[in-house]
Amino acid sequence: MTTRIVELRRGVLKKNDELAAGLRASYAAAGVLVLNLVSSPGTGKTAFLEWTLRELRTRGARVAALVGDLETDNDARRLAASGAPVRQINTHGICHLDAEMIGKHLDGWEGVTLGGLDYLFIENVGNLVCPSSYDLGEKIRVALLSVTEGEDKPLKYPTMFNSADAAVITKMDIAEPCGFDRELALRNINEIRPGMRIFETSAKKGTGMDEWLAYLDEERKERGA
């Protein structure tokens, strides 16, 4: 039984990797920078992304977002307040987004084409384990971690942090009442992924957001979308 499961899982991931490679080629051809945001439930992906979409739009960038949840379109409605086009993906029990879901939701997205975008953000299902195995063709995987979650999360969920290109610490405004140990958190992230870019942010206060936006701008220019 175990052998069959492992083989089937390999097959599923191989199929996903092939679809993701196709997506990656489409993103590159369209010149859009695609980011995949992953974290626990409740880290504040949506608040962070809403702020990011709004600021990028203010600066004249063309942005859109796909957002994954098991159920509800709460997040899509929150993100739509930014004025950006947003499409909800309901996975109905599936614990992650996969490349096939992304492809399907990019097709026939009214008023949105990859060629018409500078940035596409994908907000994954809240889960620090399973989304790490599913490539969505993104250029940048961003692992978010809030000051409320405990500094040891990178050590306990190493695959997620190891597979990420950047880390965002959220809710810095409540670092003090949470007793957040900043040095320890930074050390643990660095232990799992040495040298990874880390942003210390508060979407509520706007802290650290200039640095984050400058990073997005650099990434679009330097690495090419």
Added chain:
Amino acid sequence: MTTRIVELRRGVLKKNDELAAGLRASYAAAGVLVLNLVSSPGTGKTAFLEWTLRELRTRGARVAALVGDLETDNDARRLAASGAPVRQINTHGICHLDAEMIGKHLDGWEGVTLGGLDYLFIENVGNLVCPSSYDLGEKIRVALLSVTEGEDKPLKYPTMFNSADAAVITKMDIAEPCGFDRELALRNINEIRPGMRIFETSAKKGTGMDEWLAYLDEERKERGA
């Protein structure tokens, strides 16, 4: 491919259900009340459990804990400070505990037998999705939710809250700086699982813990372990 995956998943869950039924029978025969604690990463399962183990021991109860994480034995070391026997289960990438892992770790646990316990706590891997499908033979599944995570989590992860027997809200001491909307959280939990017992707690301050301990005591007596 999809059909084969669904069938195989059914097979895996069926096998797990059979093993869980066996565990449930062993727990009942031994007279031990078994609880399965599930939540997001960082909700505070370990702090809540450490407090619970310590208090139960002070009151003369015989307690032990199994704790699941992808990697590290951080949680086992923290929980062992309570003085209770604790055994770490490292899943190495698997996103949940299953009945087979529990059975294996109960076997040959030095100095611990089910018959010698009043309570066995199982702290699951931090994940609001996947552990909901895996019965561990427990009598009570406890879904924890912290005030930092957003009041809509029960609506967004309905299977987890619907399959739980009790809900514990953690970190009530920082409800105010987090802008926690208590009424909304209670309403959302009740929408998914009407009438579920809900405990509002702070392990840091000891808030709500008397009610929780009284519940454990009642459950052991009324439902029979």
